Amino acid sequence: xxxxxxxxxxxxLTISWVFASxxxxxPANFRYKKSLAVFVDFKKADYTITFNYQTKxxxxxxxxxFYQPATGLPIFDLVSxxxxxxxxxxxxxxxxxxxxxxxxxxRIVEKKLTVGTYTLKMKNFVDSNVVFNHLGVASGFWLGDxxxxxxxxxxxxxxxxxxxxxxxxxxxxxxxxxxxHVIKANGDIRTLGNGKYEIHFPGYYTSSSVFFHVYxxxxxxxxxxxxxxxxxxRILPVDIYTxxxxxxxxxxxxxxxxxxxxxxxxxxxxxxxxxxxxLAKGGMEYSGATATGLLxxxxxxxxxxxxxxxxxxxxxxxxxxxxxxxxxxxxxxxxSELSFESTRLAANSVWQRSTDRMxxxxxSAFLSLIAHKMNERGFDLKESLRNYFxxxxxxxxTTKNLxxxxxxxxxxxxxxxxxxxxxxxxxxxIKSEGEENPHHPELSHxxxxxxxMPDPYQH
Numbered sequence: 001x002x003x004x005x006x007x008x009x010x011x012x013l014t015i016s017w018v019f020a021s022x023x024x025x026x027p028a029n030f031r032y033k034k035s036l037a038v039f040v041d042f043k044k045a046d047y048t049i050t051f052n053y054q055t056k057x058x059x060x061x062x063x064x065x066f067y068q069p070a071t072g073l074p075i076f077d078l079v080s081x082x083x084x085x086x087x088x089x090x091x092x093x094x095x096x097x098x099x100x101x102x103x104x105x106x107r108i109v110e111k112k113l114t115v116g117t118y119t120l121k122m123k124n125f126v127d128s129n130v131v132f133n134h135l136g137v138a139s140g141f142w143l144g145d146x147x148x149x150x151x152x153x154x155x156x157x158x159x160x161x162x163x164x165x166x167x168x169x170x171x172x173x174x175x176x177x178x179x180x181h182v183i184k185a186n187g188d189i190r191t192l193g194n195g196k197y198e199i200h201f202p203g204y205y206t207s208s209s210v211f212f213h214v215y216x217x218x219x220x221x222x223x224x225x226x227x228x229x230x231x232x233x234r235i236l237p238v239d240i241y242t243x244x245x246x247x248x249x250x251x252x253x254x255x256x257x258x259x260x261x262x263x264x265x266x267x268x269x270x271x272x273x274x275x276x277x278x279l280a281k282g283g284m285e286y287s288g289a290t291a292t293g294l295l296x297x298x299x300x301x302x303x304x305x306x307x308x309x310x311x312x313x314x315x316x317x318x319x320x321x322x323x324x325x326x327x328x329x330x331x332x333x334x335x336s337e338l339s340f341e342s343t344r345l346a347a348n349s350v351w352q353r354s355t356d357r358m359x360x361x362x363x364s365a366f367l368s369l370i371a372h373k374m375n376e377r378g379f380d381l382k383e384s385l386r387n388y389f390x391x392x393x394x395x396x397x398t399t400k401n402l403x404x405x406x407x408x409x410x411x412x413x414x415x416x417x418x419x420x421x422x423x424x425x426x427x428x429x430i431k432s433e434g435e436e437n438p439h440h441p442e443l444s445h446x447x448x449x450x451x452x453m454p455d456p457y458q459h
Contacts, residue, residue, distance in 0.1 A: 023069075023162070023163060025162040025398065027160070027314065030099065030100050035073055037097070038068055041068075042076075043067060044065050044165055044166045045165060046064075046170070047060055047156050047167065048062075049169055050172040053174065053179070057125055058125060058126040059123065059126075061121075062123070062157045065117065066117070066120060068113050069115060071112065074113060075107070076109070077157070077158060078124060079149050080124045080126075081094075081124070082124045083124065085120075085122040086122070087111055087119070090111075093110040093111075094110065095107070095108050095110055096108075103348075103353075126156070129141070130452070131453035136173075136176055137173075137176075138214060138216065140213045140291075140448070140452040141155050141211070141213070142451060143208055145318050145321075145355040146357060148353055151207040151353075153207060160314075160353065161311070161314060162396050163207070164204050164396060166202065167205060167210065169197075169199040170198050171197040171214070179217075180216070180218075184212075184273060185211055186211040186288050208286075208308065208312075209287040211288075211290075211291075213275060215452070215453065219453075219454065221243055221454070222242050223241040223246075225239050228257055228272070230261060230267055231262070231265075232266040237272070238274070239271065239272070239274070240274045240276065242276035244279055246276065249274055253297065260301060260305065263382060265389065267288075268309035268393050269304055269309070272289070272301075273288060275289075276294060278294070280295055282441045283297070283439060284300070287304065287309065290304075298328070298329070303325055306324045309394065310393055310395060311397065316347070317396075318356070318359065319358070322355060322360050322440075323363030323366065325439070326360045326437070327364045332382060333371075338366065340365075342424045343363070343422060344424045345358060345366075346398075346418075346422045347423045366417070373412065383409075384406055384410065387409055388401075392405070403418050
C-alpha cells in the first residue's frame with residue numbers, strides 16, 4: 001500500500017474548503033456599461049491544443065464551466081482575441097476592457113448573466129513562444145510575475161490568479177509525419193496514440209502554476225530521471241532535462257531538496273520537474289517545476305513552497321514570495337532597522353496583477369527586521385514560515401494571512417510594522433521602484449524563443 005503522510009492526508013481532507021476560499025479573494029466587481037463586471041469562479045477548464053505542421057499554427061479550443069456569483073457581465077482573461085465565443089451554446093461577443101484604476105486589461109463577455117453556472121466556449125491561436133522548423137515544433141507557456149498579463153492568459157483563456165480550478169489539455173500533433181515530440185508538464189501526461197496526448201493538472205493550480213513545454217525529440221536534449229525519497233516517506237519522481245551540461249543540476253537538486261525539506265517540510269508537489277537552460281542565474285518558478293539556470297535552482301525550487309505551493313491571490317500578495325526567496329538567498333540575515341521609509345508592496349491597486357519589483361530588496365529587508373524582532377523574543381522566523389506553509393499549502397493567500405500567522409505563532413503583533421513598511425498607511429511618496437533581480441531577469445523575445453527551441457548543438 002502506498003504510504004500517505006499526514007501532511008498529504010490533511011490536503012485531501014481540506015481541499016474543498018481551499019477552493020471555496022480562493023474564489024472569495026477575487027477583486028471587487030465594478031460598474032461597466034450600466035451593468036456590473038463580475039469576477040467569476042471557474043469550476044474546470046478543458047483545452048484542446050492542436051499543433052498543425054502544414055499551417056504552422058497552434059489553435060486552441062476551450063470549454064470553461066464557471067459559476068457567476070452576481071448578476072452582470074462575466075470576466076475572464078486572454079491576451080489574444082478569441083473567436084467563436086458562446087455561452088451555453090448561444091453565440092456572443094467578448095470585449096477587452098480596463099479596470100477602474102486602468103492598471104490592467106481584462107476580457108469581458110458582452111452578455112448579462114444572472115447568478116448561476118454556465119459553460120463558456122471559444123477558440124484562439126497561440127502565437128507567443130512558438131517555433132516551427134525542420135525538426136517539428138516547440139512551444140513554451142513561459143510565465144512571469146513581474147509584468148502584467150503574463151500568466152496562463154498570455155496563451156489560453158484563464159481566470160485571474162485568485163482562482164483555483166482543474167485544467168485538462170488535449171494535445172494534438174497534426175501533419176508531422178514521422179517527426180516526434182517530447183511533452184514536459186507538471187501534470188499527469190497520458191499518451192492516447194496517433195499523435196494525441198492528454199494532460200490533467202491538479203485542481204489547486206492557478207493561472208501561475210502550469211508548466212508546459214513541447215519540443216522536437218530530434219533536439220536530443222539531455223534528460224535524466226531518478227527517484228528521491230521525501231522525508232515523509234513518499235517517492236518523488238525527479239525529471240531533469242537541459243540544454244546545457246546536466247550533471248550539475250542532478251547533484252545540486254538532491255542537495256537542495258534535502259535542505260528545503262529539512263527547513264520547511266515535505267516537498268509539497270508529487271514530482272519535481274527541472275528544465276536547466278543555462279549554468280548562470282535566471283529562471284522562473286512553477287508548481288513543482290522550474291525553467292532555470294543552475295545558479296538560480298535553489299531560489300526557484302524554494303518557490304514550490306512560497307509561490308507555487310502557497311500561492312498569491314493578487315499582485316499585492318506576490319511580494320511575499322520574492323521576499324522569502326531572496327531572504328533565503330542571502331542566508332537569512334537579520335536587521336535591527338531599515339534604510340527606507342516605506343513601500344507600497346501590498347498597497348497597490350486592488351486590480352494590479354504583477355509583483356512589485358521592490359519585493360526583492362525592501363521586501364526581503366522587511367523580513368530581516370521581523371526575524372530580528374522575533375529572535376529578541378526567542379522565536380525563529382524560519383520555523384514560523386514552515387508553519388505558515390503547512391497551514392496554507394495549496395491555498396491562495398493575501399498579505400494579511402502572513403501577518404495573522406506570525407501573530408498566531410508568536411503572540412507578537414507586527415501590524416504597526418506591516419502598516420508602515422508594507423501597506424504605506426501614511427501614503428508616503430515611494431522613491432525607489434526596485435531593481436531587476438538576477439534570478440528573475442526580464443527575457444527578450446529572442447531569449448524566450450531560444451528557451452522554447454534551444455540550439456541542439458550547444459550542449
